[in-house]
Structure formats: C-alpha cells, structure tokens
Amino acid sequence: MIALPEVDLTDPEVLRDPFTAYGQARERAPLARLLIPGLGPIWALTRHDGARAMLGDARFELAADSFMRPQVPDDCLPYMRTMSEMSGPEHARLRKLVAPAFTPRRAAEFRPRIEAIVGALLDDLFTQADGGRVDLLRHFARPLPMDVICALVGVPEQDRPRWREWGATVAAGAGQDFARAIPGIMAGARDAVAAARADHSGAPGGLLGELVRVQAEDGDRLSDAEIVTLVWHLVLAGQTPTNLIANAVAALLSHPAQLAAVRSDPALMPGAVEELIRWCGPSLLAIPRHARQDVDLYGATVPKGAKVTALVAAANRDPRVFADPDRLDVTRTPGAGHLGFAHGPHFCLGASLARVQTQVALTALLHRFPGLSMAAPPDELRAPDPGTWRLTALPVTL
Numbered sequence: 001m002i003a004l005p006e007v008d009l010t011d012p013e014v015l016r017d018p019f020t021a022y023g024q025a026r027e028r029a030p031l032a033r034l035l036i037p038g039l040g041p042i043w044a045l046t047r048h049d050g051a052r053a054m055l056g057d058a059r060f061e062l063a064a065d066s067f068m069r070p071q072v073p074d075d076c077l078p079y080m081r082t083m084s085e086m087s088g089p090e091h092a093r094l095r096k097l098v099a100p101a102f103t104p105r106r107a108a109e110f111r112p113r114i115e116a117i118v119g120a121l122l123d124d125l126f127t128q129a130d131g132g133r134v135d136l137l138r139h140f141a142r143p144l145p146m147d148v149i150c151a152l153v154g155v156p157e158q159d160r161p162r163w164r165e166w167g168a169t170v171a172a173g174a175g176q177d178f179a180r181a182i183p184g185i186m187a188g189a190r191d192a193v194a195a196a197r198a199d200h201s202g203a204p205g206g207l208l209g210e211l212v213r214v215q216a217e218d219g220d221r222l223s224d225a226e227i228v229t230l231v232w233h234l235v236l237a238g239q240t241p242t243n244l245i246a247n248a249v250a251a252l253l254s255h256p257a258q259l260a261a262v263r264s265d266p267a268l269m270p271g272a273v274e275e276l277i278r279w280c281g282p283s284l285l286a287i288p289r290h291a292r293q294d295v296d297l298y299g300a301t302v303p304k305g306a307k308v309t310a311l312v313a314a315a316n317r318d319p320r321v322f323a324d325p326d327r328l329d330v331t332r333t334p335g336a337g338h339l340g341f342a343h344g345p346h347f348c349l350g351a352s353l354a355r356v357q358t359q360v361a362l363t364a365l366l367h368r369f370p371g372l373s374m375a376a377p378p379d380e381l382r383a384p385d386p387g388t389w390r391l392t393a394l395p396v397t398l
Contacts, residue, residue: 004300005032007044009386018284018386019326022046022314031298032311034285042288043297043308048318048339050298051286051310056344060289060308061087071179076186078225082233084287084346091345097214097222098230099349101152101207107352110152114357117147118364129398133375137394140365141245142168148357149238149350153231154206155192162188167239189232193224207234234349241354243282243390245361248273250378250394251280251328252362258330263366272330273358278316278338279328285387286310286342312339313389369398 005025007014014021025032026046034042045051054060062085072080083094100106121140128139146167150160166185169177196212208231215222252259262272288307295302302308316338317325341348348354366372375395383390 003029005029006035006041007032008035010035010037012384014386015384016382018389019313019317022284022311023317023326026311026314026318029298031300034309043300043302043306044285044311045297045308046311046314048315048321051312051315051339052343054289054308055286055310055339055342055346059292059295061292062287062346063290072182076182079186079189079229079232082229084233084237087345093221094226094230095349097211098207098234101210102349102351102353104352107356110148110353111356111360113151114148114360115364117144117151118360121147122364122368125398132398133395134398135393136249136396137242137246137391138168140361141242141249141394142239144245144361145239145241145354145357146235148241148353149235152206152238152353153192153235154196154208155188155231155235156195159188159191159195163235167236167242170236170239185232185236186228189228189235192231193228238350238353240282240348240350241357241361243388244277244354245358246391246394247280247282247389248276248358248362249365249396250374250381250391251276252366253372253374253396254378255328258328259366261330262362263370266363268330269359269363270355271332271334273355273362274334274338275328275330275332276358277340278322278332280389281312281316281338281340282388282390283340283342284311284313284385284389286312286339287346310339310342312342315339371398373397 005028007021007025009015011021025044030045030047030050032044032046034044036042045054083091086094121144125134125136125139128134143164146164147160150163155163162184166181166188169181192208193212196208199209211222211227211230215224215227252262258272262268286309288309291302291304291306291308293304316322319325322332341351341354373396375397376393378391381391381393381395383392
C-alpha cells in the first residue's frame with residue numbers, strides 16, 4: 001500500500017494557500033487523506049486522471065450527508081432533498097426536465113439579456129462608489145448571477161430584491177445565516193410557483209412557466225414538493241459565478257500582462273474564462289461522494305461508506321495535463337479540460353450560463369473602466385475556507 005499524504009484542513013497554511021498544500025499532496029501520491037477534526041478523514045483523489053475518473057464512477061455517489069444539513073422547521077423538510085443528492089433514474093428524471101434551459105445554445109440566446117443586466121449594474125457602480133472606490137463583490141459580482149438566474153427561471157420582478165439578499169448570504173458562505181434564511185427561501189419558492197400557476201396569459205415566463213406546464217399536463221412527472229425544491233435550488237445554485245467573477249477580476253488585475261492581452265484582443269475572452277476557472281476557480285474540493293462498496297484505489301482499499309472527494313485545485317494544476325500549470329495564461333489551449341464544473345452525472349448544470357455570464361461581465365467591466373485597479377491586496381481579502389477559493393470583499397478603484 002502506498003503511503004498516503006495527510007492534509008489538515010484547519011492548518012492556517014492550508015487555508016492561506018490551498019493550491020500549494022494540495023499540489024504538494026498531488027506530487028507525493030495520487031490519493032490523500034483530508035483531516036477534519038470531528039468529522040474523521042476524507043479520501044481525496046489528487047491528480048487529474050484519478051479525480052476525473054472518480055467523479056464519473058457509479059461506485060461513488062452523492063447522498064444527503066454529502067452536504068451540511070442545517071436545522072430547519074418541519075414545514076421546510078419536504079423541500080430539502082435536492083437534485084444534487086440524488087442518483088440514478090431519479091436524478092436523471094429531474095435533470096432532464098430542467099436541462100433544456102441550461103444548454104450552450106440557450107445560454108447564447110440569453111446573452112443579450114445578460115448584457116443588459118451587466119450594463120445596468122455597471123451604471124449603478126458610479127452611484128455606489130465613494131471617491132472612485134467601490135466593493136465590486138457586493139455591488140457587481142453578487143447581484144449579477146441572482147438577477148440572471150431569476151430572469152431565466154421566471155421569478156417575479158417584485159420578488160427579486162429578497163432573492164438578492166438570500167443569494168448574498170449563500171455566496172458569502174454564511175452557514176448560520178443561511179439556516180435562518182431557509183424558511184423565507186422556501187416561502188419565496190412557493191410564492192414563485194403560485195405566481196406562475198396564476199399566470200393566465202397562456203405563456204408564463206421562464207423555466208418555471210415550463211415546469212408548471214409540465215406538471216399540469218402530467219402530474220406524475222413532477223410533484224408539488226419537487227417543483228418548489230427545484231426553484232429554490234436552481235436559483236441559489238445559480239450563484240456560482242459570484243466567486244468566479246470576483247476571483248477572475250482579482251487575478252487579471254494582479255497579472256498586468258494577462259490583463260493587457262484580453263484588453264487588446266476580446267476574442268481571447270472565452271478561452272481566458274476557461275483558464276481563469278482552471279487557475280482560480282472557486283471550487284477547491286468536489287462535494288464528497290460515498291463509496292457504495294469497497295473500492296481499491298492505487299493500492300489502498302476505500303471502505304464502503306467512506307467519504308471520497310476530488311482535490312479540484314490540485315487536479316486543475318496537474319503538470320501531467322497542463323504545461324507550467326501554476327502560471328496564469330489566458331492564451332492557453334484548454335487541452336484535457338479543467339474540473340472546475342466537476343464531471344460525470346453531476347457536472348454543473350449551469351456551466352454554460354456561468355461561462356457566458358463571466359465572459360460578458362469581464363468584457364463589459366474592462367471596457368467600461370480602462371483604469372480599473374485593486375484598492376487592496378487580494379491576499380488580505382481571502383476567506384479562510386479550505387473548500388472554496390473566495391474573497392470577502394473586492395475593493396477596486398474605478
């Protein structure tokens with residue numbers, strides 16, 4: 001059996017620089033053990049090929065305790081089991097219902113709507129700025145994904161301010177605040193479903209209108225609890241671009257040559273976004289799976305029921321796949337592809353939408369503010385989170 005490196009996820013150095021810590025584990029062995037006091041060890045695939053294979057391997061599945069489960073009132077319990085913790089036919093049935101709204105073609109068709117939302121938020125930055133300085137996370141990167149996903153799903157316009165508040169809570173990683181917000185979130189989802197059902201125009205808008213139509217035609221395909229759960233889960237899961245956009249802005253402003261390249265050639269932006277997801281995407285660890293049986297990996301036996309994850313931050317900088325992987329290069333050819341949106345049956349449903357949002361946001365921001373600069377060092381603004389690479393604020397000078 002190989003000697004497995006161990007990584008303490010409470011170690012201040014790991015929290016400060018997970019890329020180095022996870023990369024060192026990757027170069028020692030293809031399998032590691034992550035230590036979390038009180039939770040026991042988690043097995044982790046450290047290299048790109050092993051991580052990708054595990055994420056698509058049916059022997060490892062997501063389950064309810066793959067996620068932190070907050071305490072909620074009894075009336076919220078029917079809506080807590082989301083598509084993310086399902087597998088097999090049940091997962092496939094729900095994903096098939098919503099997937100058409102998140103295809104690359106639909107994301108491209110939605111681009112003008114995204115451009116309008118981005119433009120309005122950039123206009124507002126002038127009123128939010130104090131002496132030319134503004135928190136781009138609070139006033140741009142956070143509200144943008146919520147406004148976009150609400151428009152796509154079909155959340156009523158008058159309800160979107162409260163969804164913005166809930167989205168900010170989720171994006172900030174505030175566990176207790178999220179638990180307290182859950183009753184309101186569930187009520188908001190039920191209200192959105194009721195509004196779609198009450199729309200007698202014959203063509204209720206967005207994905208929600210389509211789901212209501214599907215349920216009306218064949219109630220066996222989608223229960224009341226499932227449609228409410230889909231609404232709140234899709235809307236809040238749609239906040240993924242928040243940390244991606246903030247990380248991308250900080251990375252470009254900290255790498256003048258890369259910033260100059262995308263400014264001089266806008267055609268680089270789609271590839272640049274893929275590189276930014278690889279290099280500084282928010283996902284450091286994949287959501288843990290559970291071994292459905294004993295599984296032999298690299299000479300070690302992962303026992304049935306054990307938690308297994310992928311070190312995304314290590315896999316995305318694996319020198320076996322990416323040349324000079326620690327260097328940010330917006331002209332890089334994607335090659336084998338990053339794992340920033342996971343892989344396999346639970347590949348991020350909103351990946352195409354996140355890509356288009358990030359492309360539009362960065363292009364418009366850099367065009368509107370050619371003198372944009374950081375107002376504080378990014379390293380001083382990092383959240384101490386071993387699973388998500390994110391900022392607590394993004395102060396910039398416009």
